Every structure is written in structure tokens, then in C-alpha cells.
Amino acid sequence: MFAIAQLREEEVTMLVQVIEVIITLAATYIIAKIVTRTLGKIFEKTPFPEEIEKGIIRVSKYVVYILGLFVVVGVLGVDLTSLIVGLGAFSIAISFATSTIIQNLVSGIIVLGEKAIEMGDTIQVRVGGMNYVGKVVKIGVRSTVIETEEGQTVFLPNSIFISNPLVRIEKAAKQEGETSTKKG
The missing domain is CATH 1.10.287 (Helix Hairpins)
Structure with a gap:
């Protein structure tokens, strides 16, 4: 035992x-x-x-x-x-x-929290001499995807929205009760 x-x-x-x-x-x-x-x-x-x-x-x-x-x-x-x-x-x-990845993650959270841009907005941002204008089709954790008038898909790191001037050319129309877009 x-x-x-x-x-x-x-x-x-x-x-x-x-x-x-x-x-x-x-x-x-x-x-x-x-x-x-x-x-x-x-x-x-x-x-x-x-x-x-x-x-x-x-x-x-x-x-x-x-x-x-x-x-x-x-x-x-x-x-x-x-x-x-x-x-x-x-x-x-x-x-x-991973500093760049972390910077983009934190920037993505800030962009989403401040609602600086939203899906469907038409935006303009200048990065390193290039001017990007397009409609926001996705806001991700590390990057935001825009589609230009020429049909190009551009992946922009979220950190550029914190460190560069951003112009919202056209705000997306609301889903319910609003049919036209607002300028702004």
C-alpha cells in the first residue's frame, strides 16, 4: 500500500x-x-x-x-x-x-478610432512625391486599399495617414436613409 x-x-x-x-x-x-x-x-x-x-x-x-x-x-x-x-x-x-509593422498597426487603430476615413470615401494623399486619389475599398489592420479612377488597386500603409496630409474629397453615402454623397 x-x-x-x-x-x-x-x-x-x-x-x-x-x-x-x-x-x-x-x-x-x-x-x-x-x-x-x-x-x-x-x-x-x-x-x-x-x-x-x-x-x-x-x-x-x-x-x-x-x-x-x-x-x-x-x-x-x-x-x-x-x-x-x-x-x-x-x-x-x-x-x-517589426517597428514598421507595429507602426502601421497602431496607425490603423488610430485611423479607425478617429474615423478619419471610412469605406467608400474618396480620398487624396501625397506620399513621397506621388499623389494618390481613389475610393477606399478596404481598411485593414496594416494597410488601406484604394481603387483609383483608372481602376488600379493601391495598398497604402496606414502609417501614411498619420504622417501625411489627407484630403477627404467625397464622403461615402450612409447606408440607411441617405442616397447622395456629402462633400467634405
């Missing part, structure tokens, strides 16, 4: 650590679910496109999982100092490598 009293001290310590790890993993999973649901409910009330909402929810969930992993590693008795320093250096390298 197996009795806990027969276990050696190291075995008891290991058993306690295993139980702590299981509890930590379960708590991390539950917290990630709560964060996901809470953000989902918050985003139901916002005008952000679904792809931005999903991206923010996904990143938030990963942050919870990473924090849970740190707790698990700490429970196992591993010194986190060198791991945190290494991850800090890795994070700096990643942030430099």
Missing part, C-alpha cells in the same frame, strides 16, 4: 511542485478564457474591424500564457533572472525588426 509518509523529502517536494504546476496551468487557462471573453464583450461595442479585434484578443491571450509560463518556471525553481534578461534582449531585437 502506498502512503505519503513513506515518501522521501525530495519526492514530496517534487509532488508539491507538480501539483503547483497543474494548478498554475489551470489558472492560466481560466484567466486566458476570462480575458478573451471580456475583450470580446468590450469589442462588441466598438467600431473596430473584426481582424483588429481578433488580433488584440490573440495577443492578450498569449501574454497571459507567457506570464503563466513564467510562474510555472518559477515554481520549478528555475532562476528567472537570466531568462528575463534574454527575453528582454530578444524583445528589443524583435521590436526593431
Whole structure:
């Protein structure tokens, strides 16, 4: 018959650590679910496109999982100092490598939040000596797509709408109750 009293001290310590790890993993999973649901409910009330909402929810969930992993590693008795320093250096390298992407993502959120442009608007923006005029057909996480009068599809990084003058030539007509476009 197996009795806990027969276990050696190291075995008891290991058993306690295993139980702590299981509890930590379960708590991390539950917290990630709560964060996901809470953000989902918050985003139901916002005008952000679904792809931005999903991206923010996904990143938030990963942050919870990473924090849970740190707790698990700490429970196992591993010194986190060198791991945190290494991850800090890795994070700096990643942030430099993805700075343009991050800039476009943040700019996209600002453009959507301020409603500077909307689907169907005809806009004009000048970038590096080029003048782009067209109808907004898609506002994405990293870029906005316009279609020119010549039928060209142009993908514009969202950051240009923050750093360059933007002219809304024609505002899109409202879906309900409004049939003509407004100037503005």
C-alpha cells in the first residue's frame, strides 16, 4: 500500500511542485478564457474591424500564457533572472525588426478610432512625391486599399495617414436613409 509518509523529502517536494504546476496551468487557462471573453464583450461595442479585434484578443491571450509560463518556471525553481534578461534582449531585437509593422498597426487603430476615413470615401494623399486619389475599398489592420479612377488597386500603409496630409474629397453615402454623397 502506498502512503505519503513513506515518501522521501525530495519526492514530496517534487509532488508539491507538480501539483503547483497543474494548478498554475489551470489558472492560466481560466484567466486566458476570462480575458478573451471580456475583450470580446468590450469589442462588441466598438467600431473596430473584426481582424483588429481578433488580433488584440490573440495577443492578450498569449501574454497571459507567457506570464503563466513564467510562474510555472518559477515554481520549478528555475532562476528567472537570466531568462528575463534574454527575453528582454530578444524583445528589443524583435521590436526593431517589426517597428514598421507595429507602426502601421497602431496607425490603423488610430485611423479607425478617429474615423478619419471610412469605406467608400474618396480620398487624396501625397506620399513621397506621388499623389494618390481613389475610393477606399478596404481598411485593414496594416494597410488601406484604394481603387483609383483608372481602376488600379493601391495598398497604402496606414502609417501614411498619420504622417501625411489627407484630403477627404467625397464622403461615402450612409447606408440607411441617405442616397447622395456629402462633400467634405
